[in-house]
Amino acid sequence: MTTAATTSYLDRLLQGQPPASPLSWLNQLRANAVDRVGALTVPTTRDEDWRFTDISPLTKLSFQPAQGVPPLAPATVGQWAIPEAAARLVFVDGIFAPEHSFNHAGLTVENLASGMIRHGAAVQAHLGRHAGFEQNAFAALNTAFLHDGALIVAPRDMALAAPVHLLFIATRKHTASYPRCLVIAESGSALTLVEDFVALQSEAYFTNAVTEMALAGNAQVHHVRVQRDGAEAFHIGNCAVSLAQASRYHSVSVALGARISRHNLGVVLAAEGAECSVDGLALIGGQQLADSHTLIDHAMPQGKSRQMHKCIVDGAARAVFNGNIMVRAGAQRTDSSQSSRNLLLSGKARVDTKPQLEIFADDVKCAHGATVGQLDVDEVFYLKSRGLSDTAARNLLTYAFGAEVIERISVASLRNRLEQAVLAQTQTAAPGAARLS
Amino acid sequence: MIYQDSKTLLAVRGLHATVNGIEILKGMDLTVKSGEVHAIMGPNGSGKSTFAKVLAGHPAYEVSGGEVVFEGNNLLELKPEARARAGVFLGFQYPIEIPGVANSQFLRLAYNTAQAQRGQDELDPLEFDDFVREKMKLLEMNPDFLDRSVNEGFSGGEKKRNEILQMALLEPKLAILDETDSGLDIDALRIVANGINQLANKDNAIVLVTHYQRLLNYIVPDYVHVMESGRIVKTGGKELALELEARGYDWVGSELKANARVSI
Numbered sequence: 001m002t003t004a005a006t007t008s009y010l011d012r013l014l015q016g017q018p019p020a021s022p023l024s025w026l027n028q029l030r031a032n033a034v035d036r037v038g039a040l041t042v043p044t045t046r047d048e049d050w051r052f053t054d055i056s057p058l059t060k061l062s063f064q065p066a067q068g069v070p071p072l073a074p075a076t077v078g079q080w081a082i083p084e085a086a087a088r089l090v091f092v093d094g095i096f097a098p099e100h101s102f103n104h105a106g107l108t109v110e111n112l113a114s115g116m117i118r119h120g121a122a123v124q125a126h127l128g129r130h131a132g133f134e135q136n137a138f139a140a141l142n143t144a145f146l147h148d149g150a151l152i153v154a155p156r157d158m159a160l161a162a163p164v165h166l167l168f169i170a171t172r173k174h175t176a177s178y179p180r181c182l183v184i185a186e187s188g189s190a191l192t193l194v195e196d197f198v199a200l201q202s203e204a205y206f207t208n209a210v211t212e213m214a215l216a217g218n219a220q221v222h223h224v225r226v227q228r229d230g231a232e233a234f235h236i237g238n239c240a241v242s243l244a245q246a247s248r249y250h251s252v253s254v255a256l257g258a259r260i261s262r263h264n265l266g267v268v269l270a271a272e273g274a275e276c277s278v279d280g281l282a283l284i285g286g287q288q289l290a291d292s293h294t295l296i297d298h299a300m301p302q303g304k305s306r307q308m309h310k311c312i313v314d315g316a317a318r319a320v321f322n323g324n325i326m327v328r329a330g331a332q333r334t335d336s337s338q339s340s341r342n343l344l345l346s347g348k349a350r351v352d353t354k355p356q357l358e359i360f361a362d363d364v365k366c367a368h369g370a371t372v373g374q375l376d377v378d379e380v381f382y383l384k385s386r387g388l389s390d391t392a393a394r395n396l397l398t399y400a401f402g403a404e405v406i407e408r409i410s411v412a413s414l415r416n417r418l419e420q421a422v423l424a425q426t427q428t429a430a431p432g433a434a435r436l437s
Numbered sequence: 438m439i440y441q442d443s444k445t446l447l448a449v450r451g452l453h454a455t456v457n458g459i460e461i462l463k464g465m466d467l468t469v470k471s472g473e474v475h476a477i478m479g480p481n482g483s484g485k486s487t488f489a490k491v492l493a494g495h496p497a498y499e500v501s502g503g504e505v506v507f508e509g510n511n512l513l514e515l516k517p518e519a520r521a522r523a524g525v526f527l528g529f530q531y532p533i534e535i536p537g538v539a540n541s542q543f544l545r546l547a548y549n550t551a552q553a554q555r556g557q558d559e560l561d562p563l564e565f566d567d568f569v570r571e572k573m574k575l576l577e578m579n580p581d582f583l584d585r586s587v588n589e590g591f592s593g594g595e596k597k598r599n600e601i602l603q604m605a606l607l608e609p610k611l612a613i614l615d616e617t618d619s620g621l622d623i624d625a626l627r628i629v630a631n632g633i634n635q636l637a638n639k640d641n642a643i644v645l646v647t648h649y650q651r652l653l654n655y656i657v658p659d660y661v662h663v664m665e666s667g668r669i670v671k672t673g674g675k676e677l678a679l680e681l682e683a684r685g686y687d688w689v690g691s692e693l694k695a696n697a698r699v700s701i
Contacts, residue, residue: 386547387521400537
């Protein structure tokens with residue numbers, strides 16, 4: 001593929017941009033993003049950052065933003081409902097669907113288009129400031145389309161245990177959607193956010209999402225991201241999180257769907273004493289590719305980070321994990337650990353895992369480890385020695401491997417549903433396979 | 438206990454087995470009848486644990502000769518899970534930890550597999566919870582162990598109790614307990630032994646693989662066998678265990694060599 005061809009592909013994607021906003025700063029931000037889209041190209045495997053992820057199948061297809069969406073029955077949306085949710089925003093093919101959404105008194109959960117006007121200064125201070133698009137064609141593309149999305153503002157000292165649910169439903173093939181989410185957690189607030197990407201159809205579409213989060217001092221956010229897109233979907237997600245003093249961010253990302261998915265998660269510990277846990281699970285098979293790139297940036301002293309990333313890969317699928325831990329000069333007394341554990345269920349399955357530690361401070365504690373393997377022979381034998389069939393034993397162990405990540409999701413109904421999804425995917429149909437449920 | 442009319446459960450004849458190409462079992466013979474308790478003793482490296490694992494069908498061990506007949510059928514033809522379903526149970530020397538699988542879930546799965554084999558009803562989680570709590574009393578186990586991951590973070594004694602709990606649930610015809618006494622303090626040893634004694638009856642049999650005599654103070658064997666270099670070199674009653682405790686294993690070997698010279 002030539003550079004000219006890829007550039008024109010991005011230009012084609014730019015068609016159908018929303019009309020100008022009444023907010024001049026937003027128009028300026030969008031114009032800057034359009035400029036970057038013009039200058040950048042679709043990444044190829046020659047780019048170090050995309051070495052293992054060939055996104056070129058995307059460029060063989062064309063995608064356009066949806067213009068108006070069909071009404072969905074409440075029951076259709078209800079299948080993904082989280083009963084515990086305090087508030088919900090639903091987006092259908094990227095377009096806000098107020099009839100399926102509800103909010104919660106005490107915090108702001110509203111679509112970005114109206115939120116930007118009501119909370120202009122706060123939004124302007126953060127929108128586009130965390131998720132850089134200078135060198136990231138997909139973040140630039142998302143920003144070029146920025147006109148709506150989700151805005152969540154947790155006011156000072158407000159603690160809400162019930163989750164805020166953002167539900168992105170893909171209903172039509174060949175659509176491109178550019179979900180955008182901004183979370184502002186004011187000092188001392190506590191919030192649980194679920195981003196959930198689901199589909200009603202299995203043909204190709206393109207989701208290109210950007211989420212930005214700013215946690216003020218002592219704020220806490222539990223962030224669950226579930227990507228269960230359709231079988232032929234392309235999913236690109238960029239998430240950027242900024243942590244102020246003594247704030248805490250806990251993230252669990254689960255990738256089950258899409259033909260090709262790429263999730264970039266960047267967390268900057270921008271002030272002293274910030275903490276994060278960044279956990280991930282990719283459970284894929286067939287011809288799927290799931291790529292997770294994370295950057296935990298310890299910019300200031302006394303930060304703490306924990307990361308557990310797991311991949312379960314079946315069929316001819318391929319998982320990629322690139323986990324960068326950066327400890328900048330001056331980020332003394334950083335305490336960081338990372339583990340990448342990978343389970344290959346077939347001879348054709350593949351995982352490329354790259355833990356990357358860059359340490360420029362001298363008084364730090366950093367541990368990391370990566371394993372790639374198959375199910376442990378002794379574990380399988382132990383279960384079989386209790387009468388479980390080979391299939392049942394392997395299914396149970398595979399399930400357990402994934403469940404260790406799922407268990408960290410604080411929303412019970414979602415956790416249970418995902419455990420069932422992991423079960424369904426790990427219980428390869430075989431006669432005599434014992435059922436767990 | 439030895440019964441006059443008992444039937445033969447297990448007959449091992451001339452069993453040879455290798456691991457990584459090295460022969461460990463070199464002509465093992467053993468006959469176990471229902472109702473009996475056997476103890477297999479012997480120094481480290483004599484092949485005791487290998488014998489236990491070969492009977493259960495561990496894939497790392499290759500049988501290179503001999504036969505094992507269980508209730509009239511060729512046990513060696515069966516896969517590990519089929520051996521378990523036929524009524525062979527191995528109590529592991531080092532029970533495996535399985536993070537992410539709740540112990541209750543694992544125990545119920547194993548129990549229901551056995552129930553299906555016996556043609557009896559499976560239990561749902563609530564029914565099983567009541568049932569397993571009763572069984573746990575036998576081993577003075579805290580019910581908290583149901584909610585934890587299988588063996589994860591269990592002490593040595595807790596792991597062994599969990600093994601015997603599985604034996605209580607599965608009700609095997611033949612239980613091979615590999616070093617069940619290792620890692621147990623004196624109280625745990627008494628509790629575990631008491632549990633095993635209560636599970637023993639005239640229709641099943643127990644083979645205790647052990648390095649030390651102390652377990653046999655609590656579970657009285659009908660036969661004591663001494664293994665050396667991959668086969669049984671001496672068989673006696675329970676008093677043999679006391680003699681081994683007092684004199685060690687060396688004299689068995691030298692006695693054997695002396696006899697061998699005589700027979701030449």
